[in-house]
Structures are given as C-alpha cells and as structure tokens.
Amino acid sequence: MTMTDTEPVAPGPFHSKDLEHSTSAFRCISEAHQGHSGSSLEWNNVTFKIGDKTILKDCTGLLKPGELTAVLGPSGSGKSTLMNILGGRQRAKGKGKSFDGVVSFSGQVDEPVKFRSRIAYVMQDDSLIATSTPREILEFSAKLRLGAKQDMTKEEVKDLVQDLIESLRLTSCSETLVGNELIKGISGGERKRTSVGVELITKPDMIFLDEPLSGLDSYAAYTTVTVLKELAESGVPVMVTVHQPSSEIYQLFDNVMILSAGEMVYYGKTSRVTQFFDKYAGL
Numbered sequence: 001m002t003m004t005d006t007e008p009v010a011p012g013p014f015h016s017k018d019l020e021h022s023t024s025a026f027r028c029i030s031e032a033h034q035g036h037s038g039s040s041l042e043w044n045n046v047t048f049k050i051g052d053k054t055i056l057k058d059c060t061g062l063l064k065p066g067e068l069t070a071v072l073g074p075s076g077s078g079k080s081t082l083m084n085i086l087g088g089r090q091r092a093k094g095k096g097k098s099f100d101g102v103v104s105f106s107g108q109v110d111e112p113v114k115f116r117s118r119i120a121y122v123m124q125d126d127s128l129i130a131t132s133t134p135r136e137i138l139e140f141s142a143k144l145r146l147g148a149k150q151d152m153t154k155e156e157v158k159d160l161v162q163d164l165i166e167s168l169r170l171t172s173c174s175e176t177l178v179g180n181e182l183i184k185g186i187s188g189g190e191r192k193r194t195s196v197g198v199e200l201i202t203k204p205d206m207i208f209l210d211e212p213l214s215g216l217d218s219y220a221a222y223t224t225v226t227v228l229k230e231l232a233e234s235g236v237p238v239m240v241t242v243h244q245p246s247s248e249i250y251q252l253f254d255n256v257m258i259l260s261a262g263e264m265v266y267y268g269k270t271s272r273v274t275q276f277f278d279k280y281a282g283l
Contacts, residue, residue: 039206041103042061043101045102048085055081059263068238068253069253071083071256072257073259077259078261083239087119088114089116120199120204121199122196122207123195124211128198130185132178133174134186141198167227168193168197173190200231213249225253226252240253256268
C-alpha cells in the first residue's frame with residue numbers, strides 16, 4: 001500500500017527549548033552517509049511459521065533513508081518477530097520453520113542474516129555497566145568495536161564519542177555513573193539513549209529498536225523519540241516497535257505499520273491512518 005507524502009505534523013506540547021530540533025545532530029552519521037543515497041530495506045509477502053503456527057502472514061513494507069517508522073500492535077502480534085527476522089537476529093529457516101517472501105537490502109535480495117552486520121539493533125533490556133559513565137561506555141565500545149578495522153586516530157574516536165554524547169542529549173550526564181538498583185545513576189531515558197549510542201559507534205546503515213519506550217515516563221519517551229527522529233533525518237532509516245505511544249510521540253513518526261495476529265493491517269504515512277480506517281469503517 002503506497003501513501004503520498006503529507007505536510008509535517010506540528011510538535012507536541014513537550015517540545016521545550018532543550019528539545020528543539022538540531023540540524024547539526026549526528027554529524028558523524030551524516031558525514032558517513034555523504035556521497036550516496038543511503039540504504040533501504042524492503043520486504044514483500046513475508047510469511048513465517050513455526051510448526052503449524054503462523055507467526056507472520058504476507059507482511060510487506062519498506063524502510064527508506066530519512067524516515068522514522070513505528071511498528072504497532074498488541075502483545076503477540078508479531079512485532080518483535082518481524083524485526084528480529086528483518087534484522088538478521090533470528091533465522092527464518094531451519095528445522096520446524098517455514099519462511100516465504102522476499103527481503104532485499106538496497107536492492108540486493110538475500111537472506112536477512114547476510115545483512116546483520118549493517119543493521120544496528122537495540123534490545124529492550126540493556127546490559128550497561130553500572131559503575132561506568134555514558135562517556136566511558138561509548139569510549140570502550142569504540143575501542144572494542146572499531147579497533148584496527150577503522151582508520152581512525154584516538155582524537156577522531158574521541159570526537160566521534162563527543163558528537164554522539166551531544167546528539168543523544170547525554171552531555172549533562174556523561175560523567176555520571178549509569179547505576180543500578182544499589183547505585184544511584186542516570187535516568188531510564190538516558191540509559192536507553194546510551195544504549196543507542198553504543199550501536200551507533202560503528203555508523204550502521206540502519207537501526208532497529210525493540211520497545212525503547214518501555215518503562216520511560218512521558219518526557220523521557222518524547223526525548224528519546226525526538227533523538228531518533230533526528231537520527232533518521234541524518235540518513236539512517238530507523239524502525240521502532242512501540243506498544244502504546246502517546247499522541248505527541250505518535251506524531252513524530254513518519255510511517256506506521258500496524259500488525260494484528262501476524263497480519264499487516266496498515267502500512268503507510270502516520271498522518272493518514274485515521275483516514276484509512278474511516279474509509280473501511282464506512283464513516
């Protein structure tokens with residue numbers, strides 16, 4: 001289903017000065033994508049079964065550079081399964097499994113596991129070190145994941161980490177311990193954005209996030225999605241599974257996919273969902 005572009009939606013009421021849109025956000029990511037049109041991910045008629053149980057049925061969609069996409073649906077609708085398969089984190093073929101459909105990365109048709117290294121994936125539960133600060137965690141991730149593979153000096157790595165800290169709105173907590181139940185630390189939203197930063201160290205072609213708003217208050221959730229919106233606008237397609245977004249957060253998404261019992265109910269522009277359902281409801 002193809003939807004036409006619409007006028008941008010006005011920001012929600014949580015948009016205070018510290019959340020104003022930043023055109024310089026994610027400079028390192030933007031520079032990494034200069035010179036090419038960006039990566040895309042397309043899937044057509046994806047059907048996935050385990051035994052006799054159908055988990056996904058005839059799902060079709062497209063992720064494009066510059067867009068933030070939400071995947072909505074109740075628990076058990078197939079949101080996480082779809083994202084795990086597309087992100088190459090779950091093999092769709094094997095004993096007891098059945099997979100049909102076509103998945104292509106920037107026009108290249110192949111099994112999603114072949115694209116895994118190009119897609120960052122932020123899980124719902126983080127594994128951040130409680131006794132480290134966000135800056136230390138990002139620096140450690142850079143040293144571990146970049147290593148000798150990247151032709152980057154220590155100063156360039158330091159600049160990359162600083163750019164991510166500023167873009168992810170972590171400046172005020174960059175030297176604070178992450179913490180845990182026993183150690184007072186940063187907020188839930190700051191933890192989530194630190195986890196995003198860990199995955200952005202390698203400058204991926206796109207990024208998936210599984211329920212990133214779970215457990216966050218309204219302000220932290222809005223801040224997180226605002227940051228993801230800016231990340232998408234830097235040239236990285238972003239896909240997020242969300243359970244119950246507020247209206248203010250919902251309006252930040254460019255596209256929405258709605259799943260029910262493994263089937264796609266709607267896929268298209270966020271601003272046209274109401275029009276779509278009004279039409280089929282006969283209103």
